[in-house]
């Protein structure tokens with residue numbers, strides 16, 4: 001089996017890989033577009049539309065053959081007895097991770113803006129201290 005997968009994402013990632021094994025190819029593709037992507041022709045797109053896999057050497061049906069539905073909410077779990085935590089499939093979706101990264105960046109920008117604003121105000125009020 002000779003499978004070729006090209007991944008491109010909205011974040012600008014572009015990666016091509018060849019696989020001899022269907023299992024390895026599936027793992028690679030699913031890492032980007034999830035287990036249940038939108039499919040068309042020879043490509044598969046992640047549920048949030050931020051990653052695309054162009055596939056050659058195997059049908060999409062075969063590559064993504066797995067029952068079930070795309071998780072739409074967090075089902076992370078923590079086992080108090082073993083102390084082990086389980087990261088759910090939803091949180092491992094590339095689109096979920098990308099979404100969180102974007103939100104984190106937005107928050108950081110907002111915090112910096114807020115900090116500058118409070119500093120400005122303190123300067124105006126004459127309560128600003130350099131340390």
Ligand SMILES: [Zn+2]
Pocket residue numbers: 073074075076087088089090091
């Ligand atoms: Zn989760």
